[in-house]
Amino acid sequence: MDDLIPRDAPFSLVCIHCDAGMEIGSYEEALAQSWTEVSYAPDLPMANFIGLCPACRQEEGP
Numbered sequence: 085m086d087d088l089i090p091r092d093a094p095f096s097l098v099c100i101h102c103d104a105g106m107e108i109g110s111y112e113e114a115l116a117q118s119w120t121e122v123s124y125a126p127d128l129p130m131a132n133f134i135g136l137c138p139a140c141r142q143e144e145g146p
């Protein structure tokens with residue numbers, strides 16, 4: 085997956101289901117805070133990456 089992420093892309097993250105993620109500063113930080121499915125989303129209007137935040141992941145279940 086890292087191959088798809090341009091190294092010069094500024095990291096900004098938003099959750100698929102809610103508006104969490106603006107406080108996450110890096111891909112590694114997102115993983116450390118239990119975000120999943122983090123992927124590069126160049127077409128997104130408000131962030132360069134999209135993922136599933138820990139709160140929404142718990143609602144969805146395993």
Ligand SMILES: [Zn+2]
Nearest residue numbers: 099102137140
């Ligand atoms: Zn969420």
